[in-house]
Amino acid sequence: MIRLITEHAQLIDWTDEKPHPLPENLVFLDLLNPSRSEEVEAEQWLEYTLPTREEMQEIEESSRLYSEKGALYMTAWVPVGLETPEPDTSAITFVVSPDTLTTVRYSDPLAFRVLADQVRRQCSTPVSSDAVFLLLVEMIVARIADTLQNIETDLRGVSRDIFAVDPNRADGGKANCDLNEVIKLLGRRNALVANLRECLVSIARMLQYFLNNAAPWMKGELAAQFRSVARDVKSLDDYTNQQTQEMAFLLDSTLGLISIQQNQIIKIFTVASVLFMPPTLIASIYGMNVKLPVAESPLAFLLVMVTVVMSAILPVWYFKKKKLL
Incomplete structure (x- = not known):
């Protein structure tokens, strides 16, 4: 054109x-x-x-x-x-x-x-x-x-x-x-x-x-x-x-x-895995098919549950004190 x-x-x-x-x-x-x-x-x-x-x-x-x-x-x-x-x-x-x-x-x-x-x-x-x-x-x-x-x-x-x-x-x-x-x-x-x-x-x-x-x-x-x-x-x-x-x-x-x-996400997963490690360890120990101390006591189940809860609370308190959560 x-x-x-x-x-x-x-x-x-x-x-x-x-x-x-x-x-x-x-x-x-x-x-x-x-x-x-x-x-x-x-x-x-x-x-x-x-x-x-x-x-x-x-x-x-x-x-x-x-x-x-x-x-x-x-x-x-x-x-x-x-x-x-x-x-x-x-x-x-x-x-x-x-x-x-x-x-x-x-x-x-x-x-x-x-x-x-x-x-x-x-x-x-x-x-x-x-x-x-x-x-x-x-x-x-x-x-x-x-x-x-x-x-x-x-x-x-x-x-x-x-x-x-x-x-x-x-x-x-x-x-x-x-x-x-x-x-x-x-x-x-x-x-x-x-x-x-x-x-x-x-x-x-x-x-x-x-x-x-x-x-x-x-x-x-x-x-x-x-x-x-x-x-x-x-x-x-x-x-x-x-x-x-x-x-x-x-x-x-x-x-x-x-x-x-991405680092924040990885940090959250890392802290979460650390928080669940103590309760998982205790639950694994008492889940073994062997005779453990105080296993015959009527308060054994309550004692184990309290231990599991405290093992979960103490890491949370520690990480919050260190401002990691």
């Missing part, structure tokens, strides 16, 4: 009839899941080739950042579906020339939908290829920043849950929370932060490459804005490092609390 935006902020959307040939005042050419015929049509109009889906997945920097016939080819990882339970990343290629920005993508990030909505509402829309590129990058970075803020909110909630003190408990113990769910949440957030960091690193490299190679034809005021976005990306990358360390601390703390709970 092909979407077009002209210099006059005219939007030709997916379902609109496309002009043939493509208009000369084209500023933004967006290809979403393009068919082979659409790729050929775009390449004929642009007069240079577009990368295939397999080429976009290459990880070598030379395959992701290069120039050809005066156009800059830049492929970056962009977050997709951040508003869904299963966010992901997708490779998007930006081909920037002095006249036209072309994007090749196989996913639909929010930034592209917002840009189309702005044009439909006739908001102020950039009228140059580098300005459209700047707007898209700004919206992608802002989306990442919002997601990192939401993750930080989740981490604060986890910290409150696992370290909160229950005021209703006389011993001032910790409030109960599902530590298994905490570990699952931390695992999901850690994977998301890792994906966002990968996106930030690729965007930072893309911006640096663009600033180094687009200087001859880029507008001067846009260069300062691109550098500002690059600084934002750097600060967000540092922020992901902080969040990664915070999640590692919370994970270690959660695993420590789980170990403490």
